[in-house]
Amino acid sequence: MTATISREQQLIEAEAACLRRGAKLTPLRRQVLELILAADSPVGAYALLDRLKADRPGAAPPTVYRALDFLLENGLIHKVERLNAFIGCVETGHGHAHDHPHQFLICRRCGATVEIADSAVADAIAAAAARVGFTAVEATVEIEGVCARCGTA
Amino acid sequence: MTATISREQQLIEAEAACLRRGAKLTPLRRQVLELILAADSPVGAYALLDRLKADRPGAAPPTVYRALDFLLENGLIHKVERLNAFIGCVETGHGHAHDHPHQFLICRRCGATVEIADSAVADAIAAAAARVGFTAVEATVEIEGVCARCGTA
DNA sequence: TGCCGTCACGATATAGTATCACGCGACGCG
DNA sequence: CGCGTCGCGTGATACTATATCGTGACGGCA
The missing domain is CATH 1.10.10.10 (Winged helix-like DNA-binding domain superfamily/Winged helix DNA-binding domain)
Structure with missing residues (x-):
């Protein structure tokens, strides 16, 4: 550890x-x-x-x-x-920053949750919102799936 | 209506x-x-x-x-x-589909919530996950902000 | 026809998550 | 000293969700 x-x-x-x-x-x-x-x-x-x-x-x-x-x-x-x-x-x-864009990856197998800060995701979200006239302030992005360790095991 | x-x-x-x-x-x-x-x-x-x-x-x-x-x-x-x-x-x-990718836009002013299905967002999410060896199965994307109507009012 | 499994739902209880309202003592400041 | 703000204790309550048991309807099948 x-x-x-x-x-x-x-x-x-x-x-x-x-x-x-x-x-x-x-x-x-x-x-x-x-x-x-x-x-x-x-x-x-x-x-x-x-x-x-x-x-x-x-x-x-x-x-x-x-x-x-x-x-x-x-x-x-x-x-x-x-x-x-x-x-x-x-x-x-x-x-x-206080309110930085971030996303979570949640493993269904082991429950481990890690934070990432992918700007492409953040940009895509802002763009998608803007496309319909919506001003995005903050986004919750929580991705469920299988993490690298559980996937190979 | x-x-x-x-x-x-x-x-x-x-x-x-x-x-x-x-x-x-x-x-x-x-x-x-x-x-x-x-x-x-x-x-x-x-x-x-x-x-x-x-x-x-x-x-x-x-x-x-x-x-x-x-x-x-x-x-x-x-x-x-x-x-x-x-x-x-x-x-x-x-x-x-049963489990189609989707995102929500939640207006802080009026509470209206609309669903969108932006494939660029979905792709960016899948790519970001894959980049760290994570297999994305399903994602919650909830964007808070101000909707078009409340923004112009 | 009688048996049997599954399913939808009623009913009661309980678990899990979050907030309200009140008060008090510590601290900073004029 | 007087006063306001803040951090927190304390008890009650609201809100969200699940567990468990029972029962009646329906379909399949010998």
Whole structure:
């Protein structure tokens, strides 16, 4: 696992991003982000809540949803609509916009979900919308299928 | 409103499509489809349930969800994930595949949601997935923004 | 004709996801 | 100090979806 080290890195990036935006990554928010990053698949709000309760017995749904809202607003996580679940989005090395175009690849076999940022897809979407007079602001693109590892196995 | 006439047409198309597939569009299923087509925006399952209860006092969540499952399986409706709501998909004039690629345009102002079938978007998605060794089976594409009418108003 | 499997649906209960409303304490600022 | 904002605790509630069991209708088939 390269995970542990890079995850620390991601949290540091997240703090930096919040600083730049004038937002406060409180201990609670940071902890929720940490739980999301620690999972290797998208995590549901109530799964997060359960894990949160280990440390914070008083945690309730609003506790986790407020943290999630903050993380979403600040571009630190995304929601995967098809799964009603959340996934981390901190990209070390290059700052990213608040609302960058992105797409998800969701493997039906192993559940792994990865984010890509394909500009051809984004362009095609903007063009298709424009063609009918629609001004696209934001797009949810969630692609289901079989990932490389599961496909060859 | 051109709606009423064309809606009848849509229901007839739907019955024909079911016949071709060997599926049975029972009165209940037909009624749920009718309710969905009658709405001019995507409709939630419980909104459908409420309307259904006018005719069928005994209707319960499974009643409507079973009908929705049937309609989804037979390609007569789609689910809009971002709204947890359902929208009709019968396209009069040209039969359509069960699982055809499609995209939604969701207006933030008026809530109107329209389906498009842009092959450039579909191709870009398949290509982007293939580029990372992912075999795309099905994609959810939901574009939020401002529709032509709301944009000029 | 009688048996039997499948299917559509009723009915009850429960699981899973998300928000509302109220209050309080900490902090920053004039 | 007075005051506003913000983060969060707390309890209740709304909204979305599924599990489970039963029953009656219908079709196939000996």
